[in-house]
Each structure stands twice: as structure tokens, then as C-alpha cells.
Amino acid sequence: MEIIKNQIDDLNLELTLSIKKEDYSEKKKKRISEYRRKAEIKGFRKGMVPVSLVEKMYGPSALVDSVNDVISEALNNYIKDNSLRIVGEPLPAEDQPQTDWVDGNDFTFKFDVATTPELSFELSASDEIPYYNINVTEAAKKEMKANLLKQYGSLEDGDAAAEDDFIIVDLEQGETRIEGAYVSIRNVDEAQRSSFIGLKAGDVIDVDVNKAFTNETDRASLLKVKKEELAALEPVWKMTVKNVKTFKSAEVSQETFDKIFGEGKVNSEEEFDAKIAERLVAEYAQESEFRFSKDARDYLMKKADIALPEKFLKRWIFVANEGKFTMEDIDKEFDAFLEDFRWQMIKGYLAQKYEVKVEQEDLLSSAKSFAAYQFAMYGMSNVPEEQLEAFAKNILSQEKEGRRVYEQVEEQKVLNAARAQVTLKNKKISVEKFRELK
Numbered sequence: 001m002e003i004i005k006n007q008i009d010d011l012n013l014e015l016t017l018s019i020k021k022e023d024y025s026e027k028k029k030k031r032i033s034e035y036r037r038k039a040e041i042k043g044f045r046k047g048m049v050p051v052s053l054v055e056k057m058y059g060p061s062a063l064v065d066s067v068n069d070v071i072s073e074a075l076n077n078y079i080k081d082n083s084l085r086i087v088g089e090p091l092p093a094e095d096q097p098q099t100d101w102v103d104g105n106d107f108t109f110k111f112d113v114a115t116t117p118e119l120s121f122e123l124s125a126s127d128e129i130p131y132y133n134i135n136v137t138e139a140a141k142k143e144m145k146a147n148l149l150k151q152y153g154s155l156e157d158g159d160a161a162a163e164d165d166f167i168i169v170d171l172e173q174g175e176t177r178i179e180g181a182y183v184s185i186r187n188v189d190e191a192q193r194s195s196f197i198g199l200k201a202g203d204v205i206d207v208d209v210n211k212a213f214t215n216e217t218d219r220a221s222l223l224k225v226k227k228e229e230l231a232a233l234e235p236v237w238k239m240t241v242k243n244v245k246t247f248k249s250a251e252v253s254q255e256t257f258d259k260i261f262g263e264g265k266v267n268s269e270e271e272f273d274a275k276i277a278e279r280l281v282a283e284y285a286q287e288s289e290f291r292f293s294k295d296a297r298d299y300l301m302k303k304a305d306i307a308l309p310e311k312f313l314k315r316w317i318f319v320a321n322e323g324k325f326t327m328e329d330i331d332k333e334f335d336a337f338l339e340d341f342r343w344q345m346i347k348g349y350l351a352q353k354y355e356v357k358v359e360q361e362d363l364l365s366s367a368k369s370f371a372a373y374q375f376a377m378y379g380m381s382n383v384p385e386e387q388l389e390a391f392a393k394n395i396l397s398q399e400k401e402g403r404r405v406y407e408q409v410e411e412q413k414v415l416n417a418a419r420a421q422v423t424l425k426n427k428k429i430s431v432e433k434f435r436e437l438k
Contacts (some may be wrong), residue, residue, distance in 0.1 A: 001017060007103055009311075011117070012309050015111045017071060018106065019070055019109070021105070024063075026271075030317075031058075031062040034061070063103050064337050072419065084152075085118065087116055087308070088114070088313070088316035091427060092111060093112050094112070096109065098258040114314075116309075116345065119304060123422055127421070128425050129292070132427050134288060134430070134431050136281060141273065142360055146271070155243065159200060160244065160247075161196060161200070164185070166185070166245040168245065169241055170239070170240045171207075171238070172237065183196070188213065192212040200248060201241055201242060202238065204382040206237070206239070209223065300350075304346050306342045317330050338401045351410065351413075354418075357413075363406060364389070368388050370392070371395065375388075376402050390415055397411050
């Protein structure tokens with residue numbers, strides 16, 4: 001068999017495979033023997049079917065499979081022997097003529113192969129990446145304090161409904177009556193909201209629910225029907241306010257401190273304020289780290305300046321997904337795909353260059369941090385260590401979640417390795433300006 005290479009450009013080549021009868025005949029003979037051994041045909045004992053009959057029944061498929069085996073082996077060996085860094089897998093050339101599958105014939109096949117360039121770049125102190133240090137202001141501390149007290153507050157009976165309040169109402173339309181429905185004033189359409197603000201227990205108004213609750217999910221929930229049933233309903237209902245519920249922030253008290261931070265950990269408003277400052281510093285540090293990760297990625301992508309065989313990649317994505325996506329679908333997401341593809345190459349290069357290794361301890365620590373964050377989202381900020389660890393191990397035991405944690409840890413370690421080589425340009429910035437950054 002002969003393989004002829006035609007180098008189209010730096011990243012694309014075409015391989016022409018000339019396959020002779022002797023290249024595939026032995027493989028075909030073995031396949032026919034396998035078919036004969038397994039064939040169960042009426043009138044013949046298993047394994048005793050005449051070869052001529054097996055050839056007649058299975059010869060064409062045996063020929064195709066045998067030639068495909070030869071092609072696969074030849075391409076794999078060529079790629080390995082020539083140390084090609086291929087993208088995806090070889091694709092039949094678009095101008096490949098239809099094959100006339102006749103046993104004994106010679107065959108010619110052409111394949112398009114795309115490669116990626118070899119990465120080779122160095123990082124040093126001359127490489128500068130910005131690092132933003134966010135200022136903690138009195139206004140930010142005051143805002144966080146108010147938000148925390150609000151988070152641990154409660155609904156209480158109110159007088160007149162304000163914008164952040166709830167009303168409990170009965171709705172009537174003819175003989176239909178809905179009792180005790182909760183309405184958040186903020187969920188009322190802005191154009192209609194003024195007619196709800198100021199309502200008191202006992203007030204009765206007519207409400208066009210289509211105008212007041214434009215979100216169909218909210219409207220269906222309010223009327224206790226399915227979304228598909230909404231269109232058949234008359235929109236105007238008589239609404240009677242039964243009660244007003246106002247959200248009252250928690251008091252600055254020992255009970256509140258214990259709820260937020262755990263029993264006895266904060267014992268005065270001064271300590272409360274200090275804890276808030278600590279939280280802000282930690283939150284801003286996280287935001288700064290996240291921003292550094294983005295800026296570092298952008299810098300490394302620009303420095304590596306990786307050229308990719310884009311035309312081939314689009315075609316390969318289309319073929320590999322067996323028509324699940326149209327070329328128009330692929331075009332929409334292609335820039336994001338290229339960015340991720342380039343980053344994976346850079347990450348792999350730096351991981352090898354700086355001998356980055358992900359240990360089990362790294363994974364467990366990351367999973368525990370994620371678990372603590374999840375618990376905190378539900379107001380549980382003092383979860384016992386053994387519970388966190390059990391939750392973390394459960395995360396790592398799940399294939400998809402475990403893979404996500406691994407990739408996050410690997411990326412962070414790669415960025416830390418890069419950080420150690422470059423110069424960070426520290427910049428002080430307000431939180432408002434920081435969040436305006438592109």
C-alpha cells in the first residue's frame with residue numbers, strides 16, 4: 001500500500017491511500033471464516049455452511065469492513081510515525097469519488113487531515129498582567145450590613161402595602177373564587193404597580209391579571225391553573241385584600257449575631273461590623289481572583305497566538321455530531337468553541353511545562369469550598385466539618401461533578417504557576433469601577 005502526502009498549508013494536508021488487493025484480501029478471508037463459523041442457515045449445521053454461500057451472502061460487507069480496517073490502521077500508523085498533532089480525526093476528502101466496491105479491485109481513498117501548531121513560549125517578569133485590588137468603603141459595609149439584617153428578617157403584618165411588601169388576597173370572578181393568594185408587589189408589572197401600592201386590608205379593586213401579571217408562570221400560579229389554560233380565562237377579577245405582609249429586617253441583637261455567625265462568635269455591634277468588613281475583603285478578593293483569571297487567560301491567548309484549521313474544524317464538528325447541528329448552528333457558537341479549544345491547548349502546554357499535578361487533597365479542598373458555598377446560599381454558614389467533607393466526597397463521586405471540580409482545580413493550579421512567572425500590575429479600584437470593566 002502507498003500513502004502520498006500533499007501538504008496544503010501549515011495546518012492542513014491531504015493523504016492519498018492506494019490500496020492493493022493483497023493489502024485487504026487476507027483480512028477479508030478471515031472475516032468470511034468468522035461469518036461461516038457463526039452462520040446459522042436452515043439446512044446446514046452451524047459452521048458447515050459452504051464458503052461459496054457465505055461469500056455470496058456476506059462477501060460485500062466483508063470487503064467493505066476489511067478495506068476500512070486497512071484504512072484505519074494505515075492512517076493511525078502514519079499519524080503516529082510522523083508525530084502529527086491532529087485535530088479531531090481524518091475526514092474523507094470532499095472530492096472523494098464514489099467507490100466501486102468490487103472484490104479484487106485496487107482502491108484509492110483521499111483523506112483531509114488537520115493539525116495544530118506546536119506551542120512554544122516563555123513567561124517572565126517582563127510579562128505584565130493587571131491585578132485589581134478593590135477598595136472596601138464605608139458605604140459598601142453599610143450596604144452589606146443592611147442586606148444581612150434583611151436576609152435574616154421576617155414577614156410581619158403591615159398597614160399599607162409598600163413596593164417591597166406582599167399582600168394576601170381573595171380573587172373572585174362570577175362563581176369562581178380563589179382564596180389566600182400571595183402577591184409580591186414587586187412581581188406586579190411596573191405600569192400597574194402604583195394601583196397596588198398603598199392597599200390595605202379590606203380594600204377591593206378590579207384587576208386585569210393579564211396586564212398586572214405579564215409573566216405567565218406567575219399568573220398561572222396566582223390563578224391556580226395551567227399556563228395553557230390562561231388564554232381561555234377572562235382577565236378581569238375582583239381582588240379583596242385580606243392582609244398586608246411587610247418584610248422587617250432583623251434587629252441588631254445577640255440572637256441575630258448567633259443566627260448569622262454561630263452561637264457566641266460575635267458579641268457586639270462592633271464585632272458585627274468587623275465581621276462584615278472581613279466578609280467584604282474576602283468577597284472582593286474572590287472577585288479580584290476571578291478577574292485575574294480572565295485577564296491572565298486573555299493575555300496568554302494573545303501571547304500564544306494559536307492558528308487553527310478553522311474550516312476543517314467546522315466540518316469535523318458537523319460530521320462528528322452526525323447532523324445534530326446545522327452549519328448555521330455551528331457558526332453561532334464557533335468563536336466560543338475556538339476560544340475554549342485554544343485555552344485547552346495553552347492549559348495543557350503550561351501544565352506540562354510547569355509540571356502541574358492535581359492531587360486528591362486539592363480536589364477535596366475545592367469540593368469542600370463549593371459545599372460550604374452551597375450551604376451558605378441557604379443561610380447555613382456554620383456547617384460541621386465532617387458534614388462538609390461528606391458532602392464534598394459525594395460531589396467528587398459523581399462523574400460529571402467530579403470532572404468539573406478536577407478541571408477547575410487544574411485550571412487554577414496552571415494559572416498559579418503562570419502567576420509565579422509574570423509581574424502583577426497592582427491597581428486600586430472602586431467596586432463600582434471594577435464591575436464596569438469589560
